[in-house]
Amino acid sequence: MKTFIETLPKAELHLHIEGSLEPELLFKLAKRNNISLKYKNVEELKKAYNFDSLQDFLDIYYQGAGVLLHENDFYDLTWAYLEKCAEQNVTHTEIMFDPQTHTERGVQFDAIVSGIYRATQDAEKKWGITSFLIMSFLRHLSEEDAFKTLEQSKMCREKIKAVGLDSSEKGNPPSKFKNVFKAAVEMGYIPLAHAGEEGDADYIWEALDILNIVRIDHGNNALQDPKLIEEIINRDIALTVCPLSNTALQVVKDLKDHPLKKMMDLGLKVTINSDDPAYFGGQVNKNYEDIQKALNLTKEDIYQLVKNSFNYSLLKDTEKAERIAQLAELYAQMS
Ligand code: ADE
Ligand code: ZN
Numbered sequence: 366m367k368t369f370i371e372t373l374p375k376a377e378l379h380l381h382i383e384g385s386l387e388p389e390l391l392f393k394l395a396k397r398n399n400i401s402l403k404y405k406n407v408e409e410l411k412k413a414y415n416f417d418s419l420q421d422f423l424d425i426y427y428q429g430a431g432v433l434l435h436e437n438d439f440y441d442l443t444w445a446y447l448e449k450c451a452e453q454n455v456t457h458t459e460i461m462f463d464p465q466t467h468t469e470r471g472v473q474f475d476a477i478v479s480g481i482y483r484a485t486q487d488a489e490k491k492w493g494i495t496s497f498l499i500m501s502f503l504r505h506l507s508e509e510d511a512f513k514t515l516e517q518s519k520m521c522r523e524k525i526k527a528v529g530l531d532s533s534e535k536g537n538p539p540s541k542f543k544n545v546f547k548a549a550v551e552m553g554y555i556p557l558a559h560a561g562e563e564g565d566a567d568y569i570w571e572a573l574d575i576l577n578i579v580r581i582d583h584g585n586n587a588l589q590d591p592k593l594i595e596e597i598i599n600r601d602i603a604l605t606v607c608p609l610s611n612t613a614l615q616v617v618k619d620l621k622d623h624p625l626k627k628m629m630d631l632g633l634k635v636t637i638n639s640d641d642p643a644y645f646g647g648q649v650n651k652n653y654e655d656i657q658k659a660l661n662l663t664k665e666d667i668y669q670l671v672k673n674s675f676n677y678s679l680l681k682d683t684e685k686a687e688r689i690a691q692l693a694e695l696y697a698q699m700s
Pocket of ligand 2 (some may be wrong): 685
């Protein structure tokens, strides 16, 4: 099964580039940028990666991102992630980044986007891996702040495909960002959002009906509401599920209790993703492997999940069809 998972080409649709910052690179960038850390070494830092909630994680995650200052730092961060994609047969990525985490420290908006984008272009040349960028607004900040970010993004408009919504969910419902999402859609960005990770099903309703999102990040709490499940299925919208994130942040107690298979059986379209792999104990293939073991998923289930990763990506329909045809051929040979 491990070889089966490793061999299939797959897309990753829910990945925060700041969350891919491994401790070793974090220390290297801190040294390069003369930033002092409150942890003495990698081992001490890793000990702090023990979270009891989303907020608990975010506090450390934003501190870690503080070592990113220059275009080259964003390049090195993204390149390190894309090297892992190449090793894992991830052939398409949709990478989220949080500009406000950096611009509020004085980092230039175009340094962030140029660094990430340049690495994705180099990875496409070297390995054929394609990538899209998703600019995520921090929901604990104001809508006015998100508008400033949207304005800044104009200088990099053609490098960014979609907008997202992340950070502390509870108390920051999607409706808070109604106007900025409307403006983003008018600029041609595709609307996406985290919803139902810690927030209740009504946050997912708002993300669908007020922000008009076309894909739900996490969405676990959709299971609270049968009408919502029906609506998500009718709209043919996918959930980007992140198993190891869910256990690390105690959204789910144990992988054996994870609702992924139940979601699939209900007819929901689900994909598997790593969210913040440097913090949650595994890249995307480990997410597939661990959830497969915990829920006893079949090869057919895995194939369906991988197929969904292309089908619910932001690739053009012709491109999706090509990737899925290649995948189907490989699957036929392997089963
Ligand atoms: N930012 C990075 N990871 C996140 C997550 N899992 N939920 C919300 N915001 C995030
Ligand atoms: Zn996320």
